[in-house]
Amino acid sequence: MVSLWSRFRIIPFHRLFHRWSFFAWEQYGVQDGSGFPWSTVTIQSTADGSVIHEFSVVLEDGFKGEGDPGGESMRLAHEALLCLSGGSWDRGSLLVHHPPTDMTFGGSQVTFCTTYYSPSYYIGDYTLDLVTVEIPGTEMEEYWGFPPLSLSVVFSDNITGLTRTVMDTSDRTGNLQWVFGYGIQDVWCIGDSVFAAAIQCVSIGFEGPDLRYLMTGWTI
Numbered sequence: 001m002v003s004l005w006s007r008f009r010i011i012p013f014h015r016l017f018h019r020w021s022f023f024a025w026e027q028y029g030v031q032d033g034s035g036f037p038w039s040t041v042t043i044q045s046t047a048d049g050s051v052i053h054e055f056s057v058v059l060e061d062g063f064k065g066e067g068d069p070g071g072e073s074m075r076l077a078h079e080a081l082l083c084l085s086g087g088s089w090d091r092g093s094l095l096v097h098h099p100p101t102d103m104t105f106g107g108s109q110v111t112f113c114t115t116y117y118s119p120s121y122y123i124g125d126y127t128l129d130l131v132t133v134e135i136p137g138t139e140m141e142e143y144w145g146f147p148p149l150s151l152s153v154v155f156s157d158n159i160t161g162l163t164r165t166v167m168d169t170s171d172r173t174g175n176l177q178w179v180f181g182y183g184i185q186d187v188w189c190i191g192d193s194v195f196a197a198a199i200q201c202v203s204i205g206f207e208g209p210d211l212r213y214l215m216t217g218w219t220i
Contacts, residue, residue: 046196
């Protein structure tokens, strides 16, 4: 049983001064326990995945099945992006997609290209790996009997041999202190050089395991 199953959607990449500088995404759902609907929109840099802005909205008092927390968080995000620049938008290309219901997928590694014509003719040859490390001596391990995991996301160019870490959660706090599973859900791109990846995170929740998301971005 999953007590909180967040939903996820990408918001188009944002072009600033002829460069695809930002991307935005939303995760949303209903809180376990309270039953309040919530939405969080995050704006991140395509250069290194760093968070530029984050907006969270929860519909609490007086909620009677009406209202849209996603609409409010999206409005706030839109205002922030207008402050950054008017710019232009592009949804990009979805290169990889493995929803949480895909039980055939191991989750920790994908290999992909940016343009595919035939088995022997494609552009780009890349691999994304999730590398996890157990964190010992935590409250979670003491209470539940297994430790949380820190995550490094490693991008490799299989043609040039370039390898780089595009996300590292070893110094993260909050809900990430309770994560015990990760999986790659989506990889997006703009052109052949700007990428974003959505990572599923399964953690200890109020009424059972919770599913939430992280995203990272990078440019080659």
